[in-house]
Amino acid sequence: MLQDRNAIVTGSTSGIGLGIAETLAGAGANVMINGLGDADEIEATRARLENANDVRVLYSGANMMDPAAIAAMVAEAEAEFGGLDILVNNAGIQHVEPIETFPVEKWDAIIAINLSAAFHAMRAAVPGMKARGFGRIVNIASAHALVASPYKTAYVAAKHGIAGLTKTVALEVAEHGVTVNAIAPGYVLTPLVEAQIPDTAEARGLTEDEVKRDVLLAAQPTKQFVTIKQVAALAMFLCGSRAASITGTIMPVDGGWTAQ
Ligand code: NAD
Numbered sequence: 001m002l003q004d005r006n007a008i009v010t011g012s013t014s015g016i017g018l019g020i021a022e023t024l025a026g027a028g029a030n031v032m033i034n035g036l037g038d039a040d041e042i043e044a045t046r047a048r049l050e051n052a053n054d055v056r057v058l059y060s061g062a063n064m065m066d067p068a069a070i071a072a073m074v075a076e077a078e079a080e081f082g083g084l085d086i087l088v089n090n091a092g093i094q095h096v097e098p099i100e101t102f103p104v105e106k107w108d109a110i111i112a113i114n115l116s117a118a119f120h121a122m123r124a125a126v127p128g129m130k131a132r133g134f135g136r137i138v139n140i141a142s143a144h145a146l147v148a149s150p151y152k153t154a155y156v157a158a159k160h161g162i163a164g165l166t167k168t169v170a171l172e173v174a175e176h177g178v179t180v181n182a183i184a185p186g187y188v189l190t191p192l193v194e195a196q197i198p199d200t201a202e203a204r205g206l207t208e209d210e211v212k213r214d215v216l217l218a219a220q221p222t223k224q225f226v227t228i229k230q231v232a233a234l235a236m237f238l239c240g241s242r243a244a245s246i247t248g249t250i251m252p253v254d255g256g257w258t259a260q
Pocket of ligand 1: 010011012013014015016017034035036037062063064065090091092093113114140141142143184185186187188189190191192193
């Protein structure tokens with residue numbers, strides 16, 4: 001379905017991004033993975049994706065806090081693959097703390113990685129996509145692009161920001177065969193969510209089991225965590241030719257959370 005397409009998935013050494021990279025490679029796309037982590041483990045992931053799918057898989061170690069490195073990542077993908085068709089802005093971090101003590105450096109890092117990185121990557125990728133008359137940009141937002149939760153000032157601000165960024169760029173590139181959409185998942189049990197359970201427990205004075213049941217899944221009427229495969233399946237559809245008329249949307253995959 002995505003044969004001869006070339007993709008970048010940021011933050012794809014773990015969690016949702018890794019699932020999206022696996023799905024795109026499985027559909028025949030060449031993929032540049034990106035993210036932090038142990039070098040040997042990343043190389044093992046890269047080689048596994050490449051060998052399992054008979055596609056090219058490259059790794060960029062670009063730090064999503066560094067605008068120049070993000071531009072260089074896009075340029076490298078264009079040079080190595082001969083063009084970039086698909087950009088999935090997925091890298092993200094979280095910090096949970098009341099605003100009075102929310103660390104300034106955490107605010108800056110979350111805005112940089114969860115919001116500004118998508119701006120820098122799109123800014124670098126759009127010229128080539130417009131020139132070739134085809135592009136698919138998928139921004140992994142969150143239900144927190146549509147609603148708020150306490151103690152997540154930076155994350156909610158960044159995710160609401162990515163919703164506006166998605167809509168704006170979609171309008172700018174609409175006549176050039178380039179679509180820009182955001183996926184807004186509810187809670188997916190990835191390392192990012194598992195890591196915030198102890199902090200949420202402390203901030204709210206709850207046990208970790210109470211946080212899972214009464215805080216995380218309290219918001220999701222299905223009472224089920226969203227799965228990585230469910231998010232990746234929508235990302236793949238949005239990258240295909242049949243999604244050409246879908247642009248500028250923020251699509252919830254949240255078990256009914258934002259219907260309330
Ligand atoms: P994760 O922690 O499993 O993965 C995050 C990825 O981002 C990793 O590959 C990590 O190395 C990378 N990353 C972090 N900082 C980076 C940096 N400075 N430079 C480059 N890469 C960096 O998290 P996840 O849950 O898979 O989250 C992925 C995206 O999905 C995030 O944008 C997150 O906000 C969003 N999301 C997650 C959930 C959820 O419940 N897990 C829900 C909604 C939205």
